[in-house]
Amino acid sequence: MVQDSYIALFKENEALFQQNLPAWRQQVRSVAMQKLTQHELTFAAAYALDYGLNPARLPFKGDPFGLFMCDIPGITTYNYLVFNDSFYAQPNMPELPSGVIICSLAHAFVHYPSLLEPYIRQYSVDSSDVAFNQLLAQDGMFLYVPDGVQMERPIQLVNLMYGASDMMAVSHNVAIIGENAKAQVLVCDHAYGNQVNYLSNRFTQVFVGKNATYEHYKLESSSAKTTNISTLHISQEADSQVLSNLITLANGKTHNHVEAHLNGKGAYLSLNGLGLGCQKERIENHTFIHHNVAGATSNELFKYVLDDEAEGDFYGLINVLQDAQQTKAYQTNRNLCLSDAARMFTRPQLEIYADDVTCNHGATVGQLDENALFYMRSRGIDPQEARMLLMFAFVHDVLDNVRIEPLKDRLQLLIERRLRGDNTHCNGCKICR
């Protein structure tokens, strides 16, 4: 198995991987090592290349912020970078609200172990992708928002892949949002250049306290040679509100895995995603929503537009436990296939063990509405423009769930540009023409 060589690499460098970690985090590595070979890794073949890892934490010689500038006009964020696998804070940022901590996770294990321990110690590694991450991750972002602190300004975390040769990055983020607190996190996955192979395995854990509000946006615009495996675990207490959007604009192979646990009455989750695929891109979103207690609500909406030989994959499981009465859960997956070779796989699933619930799900795969196209053409609108308007209309309701206005404006522009083909990642397909 491809995992074996990574286990060997870990064992060779065990002292480096385990240094400066509390015993309970070291213990997670041992568990991860055992779990790693139990299942196949997602996109296992991508792991077979000979990548460089950086167990000794050799620093990058240069200014990583000089390599990448975010171009969302009008957005003011706290800016952070995970450059390959290492966390950097942008210099000269305004002061964070009182009590808020945003720092390197490696630093947090040294300086704030008591904040992390209750969450990390009880955590169980449940997939090979996460096991791989937990065996090898050495850094990432740590976010701590104390009880009652409402952050007005969003936090932006750019995951940037950068390398002159094939490069792998493994990172681990932890966000703890206290009771009655509020935070918005925008994660941008980018890749530098389009010549080398990149593989990233990123794992984000979010713990949302009672009556807290958390928004998580993940936007990927990477490269055809990027394989991106992202796991997001969300754990929600009573009356918490979580909004998540996973938007894949340009990529190579992407696997988003979401596990959301609704653990308190009144918890509300809105989980959304959009995938625009062309050429040979593959976009996977696998979501697992666990209604563990009574009286929580989840609302899920994923949309894909696929052209050329792009492949989309949606798996959505809503799991309602026996005691989770008065659950409301809604799941929708709608997809457009614009070419004969584009393929969409959708598997909506409900597992309901309670008897007093409102759940529904729906999935469709189709083409653009020919009647609407003719109607628009009959008004003089160019067929290509008409297709663009229809595609934009199709994806529009996902954008309605973006609550950071400058981000929404920017996404509208990016999506429109992407649909029009004004994008270096993709030329000549129908999405792009």
Add this chain to the structure above:
Amino acid sequence: MLEIVNLHAEVNGKEILRGINLSVKAGEVHAIMGPNGSGKSMLSAVLAGHPAFTVTQGSVTFNGKDLLAMPAEERSRAGLFLSFQYPVEIPGVSMVNFMRAAVNEHRKYKGQDPLSAGEFLKMMRAKKDIVELDNKLANRSVNEGFSGGEKKRNEIFQMAMLEPCLSILDETDSGLDIDALRIVASGVNQLKTPQNASIVITHYQRLLDYIVPDIVHILYKGRIVKTAGRELVAVLEEQGYDWIKKEVGE
């Protein structure tokens, strides 16, 4: 303006139009009447360039150009307008974006610059009054959630925006109550000039009380079997279509 000669068309191998001849001049209002299934709506769809229908014979000349050689969007830009019997709902596309795309394509065709957002909204405000549409129209999705009457008023609104030289109103009266019918007809009449022309397709005489035709045709089994002045409307109203069937020998 419009010259249809021996037009034959079929759908799924079945011939529906079987030799239509029709000539429309500027300033005229033509009514095409006929029983259900006679090919009225297919004629309008063929003229508008719907891809589902195949023309097998004949020619259509529109202002000197070969209409059948033009794709649907170019027919519109050249001044042909079809008011749909069943206007299509397009969720997610706002009326303002839809109409701005259309108007600017028409302007481009005429060699004019696109309208600025301000100019365009001003134009929309002025034109919507013709069919008494409300102010919220601009931000609503095209026809989505519109009542039957609103959809038809929206068709006439689009006609007002695009200022066609030939408009074809396909069963514009179907599904309208008397107030909506009056508003729609009044809109059409306000848009009438000596330079443009209309073809009103209808099953009933009701609409023709408001939009008065100069020439009335009866379409039956894919052919125009009778052409007369507006007095023909009253005859049809009184006697129905059965006598036509007898006249053509059935």
